[in-house]
Amino acid sequence: MHRGLRLLAAAAALTVVLDGALLVSRGGEGDDTAVLGASVERTTTTVQRTTTSSAAVPLVVADTTTSSVPILAETGATTSTTAARATTTTTTVASAPSSRQVTERSDNTASFTYGPGSGTPISVVDNDPADPFRFVVSAQDANQDGTAELKTELANQTQRDIGFPGGLVLRFNVAHDGEFWRTVELRFPDLQALPARGSLEIESAFQLAGPGRYDVVGETVVEYR
DSSP states (O other): OOHHHHHHHHHHTOEEEETTEEEEOEESSSTTEEEEEEEEEOOOOOOOOOOOOOSOEEEEEEEEEEEOOOOOOTTOOOOOEEEEEEEEEEEOOOOOOOOEEEEEEOSSOEEEEESTTOOOOBOOOOOOTTOSEEEEEEEEOTTOSSEEEEEEEEEEOSSSOEEOTTSEEEEEEEEETTEEEEEEEEEETTOOEEOTTOEEEEEEEEEOOSSEEEEEEEEEEEEEO
8 A cells, every 4th residue: 555545544543642531633734634643741740820910909098197286266265177198009919920822933944855866854953941832843755755754843841831722733834945835734623732841742744746855844823821
């Protein structure tokens, strides 16, 4: 059987168990795109969260001052008056960081050649431990049969969960011989977040247009909480 057909047949029967829930992986770019596997590693790190209010709380302090003021009257009597002065003090309560959505691009570009002159795939990755979201793409046509194997590695390098609004959506912009060719899209609607210090690997495949050089860059939308 043709290798590309074997890959697609294997993808059709793939299911992944994630935190006790059944996740069915599907390709998003027609019949020539398939998800071959997905796995999640979750750490046991426990993070305590404290919820605080972001509103400013006004604090009113009453300061009462008594003064004796001589007032001339027909009887010549002296009276005293009391004046009340209100002082307002504003106390600001520290607010919790708000969530924000960011379109993250892969930390590298995966490049390979299909056909004559093919060689070792090129992928230069700058491993920065301070990067909150590690996103690495690997691509090649190892068997030179016109089917590209695509591997994606995602890692949450923070102490908080990272969300995927509406579920994880991976888009791979593919260039052929220096010109944009197509976007390969994979959707995982049930994968809503990546736990703190957790990682995820996804393997997929897609058909190539023909011989030449291919460059792949990935992107996805994440929510920092």
